[in-house]
Amino acid sequence: MGADPDEELVRRIGAGDPAAVQAMVARKLPRILALAARMLGDPAEAEDVAQETFVRIWRHASGWRRGHARFDTWIHRVALNLCYDRLRRRREWTTDELPEVADETPLPDALPGDDERRVNQALQRIAPRQREAIVLVYYQELSNIEAAGAMQVSVDALESLLARGRRALQAMLVGDDGDD
Amino acid sequence: MAERTADGPMDAGRFAALADAYGSALHRWPPGEQAAAILFADTKEGRAILARAGRLDAILDRHRVEIPSPALHRMIVARAATEIRQERRRRFWWLGFGLAGAGLAGAVAGLALVTVVSPDIQPDHYVMDANATSFGDAGPDADQTEEDL
Numbered sequence: 451m452g453a454d455p456d457e458e459l460v461r462r463i464g465a466g467d468p469a470a471v472q473a474m475v476a477r478k479l480p481r482i483l484a485l486a487a488r489m490l491g492d493p494a495e496a497e498d499v500a501q502e503t504f505v506r507i508w509r510h511a512s513g514w515r516r517g518h519a520r521f522d523t524w525i526h527r528v529a530l531n532l533c534y535d536r537l538r539r540r541r542e543w544t545t546d547e548l549p550e551v552a553d554e555t556p557l558p559d560a561l562p563g564d565d566e567r568r569v570n571q572a573l574q575r576i577a578p579r580q581r582e583a584i585v586l587v588y589y590q591e592l593s594n595i596e597a598a599g600a601m602q603v604s605v606d607a608l609e610s611l612l613a614r615g616r617r618a619l620q621a622m623l624v625g626d627d628g629d630d
Numbered sequence: 631m632a633e634r635t636a637d638g639p640m641d642a643g644r645f646a647a648l649a650d651a652y653g654s655a656l657h658r659w660p661p662g663e664q665a666a667a668i669l670f671a672d673t674k675e676g677r678a679i680l681a682r683a684g685r686l687d688a689i690l691d692r693h694r695v696e697i698p699s700p701a702l703h704r705m706i707v708a709r710a711a712t713e714i715r716q717e718r719r720r721r722f723w724w725l726g727f728g729l730a731g732a733g734l735a736g737a738v739a740g741l742a743l744v745t746v747v748s749p750d751i752q753p754d755h756y757v758m759d760a761n762a763t764s765f766g767d768a769g770p771d772a773d774q775t776e777e778d779l
Contacts, residue, residue, distance in 0.1 A: 508713035
């Protein structure tokens with residue numbers, strides 16, 4: 451594992467450096483907001499998650515020590531946990547288990563300019579763990595090792611979640627199995 | 631977390647599995663398998679697999695999220711000063727409590743150690759009384775004991 455590009459910034463935040471705070475928000479807020487928006491499908495809730503994630507960053511900065519994960523992976527894990535809290539609350543789950551089965555019914559054909567809404571709907575209809583895998587690897591561009599670490603699964607399990615998620619999205623958005 | 635590495639040329643099955651999982655952009659694929667994948671991507675079969683995965687990628691790429699508003703940025707920064715100050719104060723107090731606790735625990739442990747380990751206070755020398763001899767106590771009780779034996 452190479453050097454953590456965020457480590458020095460975190461140390462400066464812990465020491466109370468206001469410039470480091472500004473730099474950290476500029477560097478990480480777009481990523482955290484995008485992660486939460488795609489996980490939750492709701493911009494307002496995504497902003498709440500981003501704010502809560504940063505509160506945890508501020509609280510842990512002075513005591514943060516690099517363990518097995520890079521700082522970026524750690525904040526992804528924090529933000530994902532906050533997203534899952536909201537998904538559970540929103541859907542009033544009676545158990546802690548979120549469903550693993552996706553609703554793969556094809557979505558209606560897109561009207562002009564409607565693609566973004568269709569993709570958002572499709573992302574919200576796949577199983578949360580599959581969505582999480584796709585958001586981390588495809589949109590956030592974490593490496594497979596980092597994404598598996600953030601999800602606390604093996605690389606093989608991550609690849610299985612990715613493949614199942616993409617198949618479900620393919621069925622909804624492309625409308626066939628993708629074969630020529 | 632183990633990283634898989636391609637030992638030789640990649641076969642179509644593995645290439646298709648990686649495209650199913652990671653999509654058509656090879657930079658998202660596992661680093662250890664990218665070199666072998668790049669070679670296979672140049673085959674007819676490889677191109678077909680990537681084209682199929684690319685159709686979904688093209689749709690996924692249309693999903694954009696809003697950039698953070700300046701207001702959100704300001705709110706997050708404004709909260710930082712308070713949270714960092716409170717956390718440092720909390721850590722300072724916990725450190726103080728920790729040191730005081732460690733000191734107290736050390737004092738208690740030291741006292742306990744002294745109590746347990748130190749032998750009873752013995753006189754510097756044994757004062758022989760009138761009934762004692764160098765072979766033992768020769769007093770009346772000693773006689774009785776010998777008779778009992």
